[in-house]
Amino acid sequence: MNTSQPWYNESRVHQQGSTILNSWRADRQAARSAAPQAATPVSEVTRGTEMFDVLTGGFGPASAGVPVNEQTAMCVSAVYACVALIGGAIGALPLNLFKRNADGRDSYASDLWWLFNEQPWPNWTAGSAWGFAAQSIGLRGDGFWRIHRVTPYTNQIQGFEPCHPARMLVVRQSGRNYYRYIQDDGTEVVIDQDDMLHFPGVGFDGVRSLSPLRAALRPQAGIALAADEFAAAFFRNGARPDFALKTTGNITKEQADLLRATWAEKHSGVHNAHLPAVLTGGLDVHQLTMNAEDAQLLTTRKFQVEDIARIYGVPPHMIGYTEKTTSWGSGVENMSIGFVRYTLARYLTGMRQEINRKIWPRNNQVFCEFNLDALLEGDATAQAAYFSKALGGPGTQGWMTINEVRHLKNLKPLPDGDRLVQAGAAAAPEDNPPSQETTDTPKGNDDAPDAETAGQ
Incomplete structure (x- = not known):
């Protein structure tokens, strides 16, 4: 190659990869690096914002x-x-x-x-x-x-x-x-x-x-x-609502704490829910909250x-x-x-x-x-009715083939299962032998045109 030509650029020739792709990649990386840091003013840190969630x-x-x-x-x-x-x-x-x-x-x-x-x-x-x-x-x-x-x-x-x-x-x-x-x-x-x-x-x-x-x-x-x-x-x-223990007399703080602790020990929890309470000394139970x-x-x-x-x-x-x-x-x-x-x-x-x-x-x-x-x-009944209509039959135009239905049910295709049933197509009765004109057509060949589809 003649390297003395004015169009020859030695640095470009010895550069790895495509020059266009390298330039595109450099511009893209520069844009990523210059992406803003999304600074958020303190006045905008309110409930419902992402910065509020972070803080x-x-x-x-x-x-x-x-x-x-x-x-x-x-x-x-x-x-x-x-x-x-x-x-x-x-x-x-x-x-x-x-x-x-x-x-x-x-x-x-x-x-x-x-x-x-x-x-x-x-x-x-x-x-x-x-x-x-x-x-x-x-x-x-x-x-x-x-x-x-x-x-x-x-x-x-x-x-x-x-x-x-x-x-x-x-x-x-x-x-x-x-x-x-x-x-x-x-x-x-x-x-x-x-x-x-x-x-x-x-x-x-x-x-x-x-x-x-x-x-x-x-x-x-x-x-x-x-x-x-x-x-x-x-x-x-113990499935008990909040309540208070009332007494007609005056008790000291130590007596109140002991009574509260004793009551909690005897009657708190599901296992103690139905134990009868024994109240002495003029005590009475007064409910404070509504029941469940x-x-x-x-x-x-x-x-x-x-x-x-x-x-x-x-x-x-x-x-x-x-x-x-x-x-x-x-x-x-x-x-x-x-x-x-x-x-x-x-x-x-x-x-x-x-x-x-x-x-x-x-x-x-x-x-x-x-x-x-x-x-x-x-369900099975609904699927059977749907596929029956999709396959077509006498008076009904089919829009799916047998192999398409078998594909949906993960079954192997049949050799002759790609034929689409035409509207009005019906199989000939078995006891009616084929005419002389159709002796070359094998019996049961559904590809033969019938009276309604002939000429279409």
Whole structure:
């Protein structure tokens, strides 16, 4: 090569990698380093803000006087059941990959299928990762999966690492989001928005979604926790309300302390709840508080179950509350359809759209969809009626083949199971021999046109 030419650049030729990619990577790294630190004025540190949560170590006391954070909220059975139900349902759904063609779409073979459906990251199964994303949305408002690429110079993806939302700070600068994340070893890393799957929740404003713990769940979870503590104390004290011991005479402080200690020793606790009290010296018992029925302890606890289920959009009967008749229909099929249509849809839509726009940006050919058939299946009778209509028959146009039905039921395909039944098609009676004109056609060949389909 003639190195004396004016267009020859020796430093460029001996530079490793692509000059364009190296320049792009340098600009991107500079933008990450220049991401703002998101300084917050002291005047803006008020209850309900993230900085308030950081400084107080939680979400502060609820209206019932009980602190509510992610750990204490999961101690409420209704919250735990709702989060587990939604996360388990999403984790059980397969995520299928497709590629559009002239006839519709075909299955798309890719290594990403394994990451989405089996193991997104070495220490995570797909079911647990999807469940954690749903839990993050249900408690913190947003779920995060970091995209790890094979090299900085390629779009080939190595895996998806679920990130805890409590260690994530989203900063917006020059129209782009940067994610400042505290890793397991305590170091901070700045991640560009193209390398982060951000699953939004309710009230997403382009940076973060509303936290259910701060926006809606804090009072209800606080009341539920307070009711649990009250019930525990009520039964710990032998299911006895507060009372006072009255006497007509005067006693000294030492006598009062001894009487109080003796009474607590003899009558506190569930095991001593029914022991008869022996009162001497003019003592009398006077009740100070209402009993459990008047305090409506059980009614309060039941209402909190309904209220928490309402926040999460979960029908109460699906988390074990069956006292009232559900308005979601009857039968497993109707319950599943309502749950998928009105609850899971708001989770799955955001997840699907985020994956499509980040993994295949501006690609109209490849896309992903969650397979909802596993959750929408009815009982055996309903499935038989549905598949019977789908396969078609006399007077009915089929829209599924036998092999398509067998594929849904995880059965092997049949050699002749790819034929779609036409409307009006009917098998010829066995006792009616074929005519002379059709002797070349084997008996039972359904591909032969009938009177209604001939000429079409």
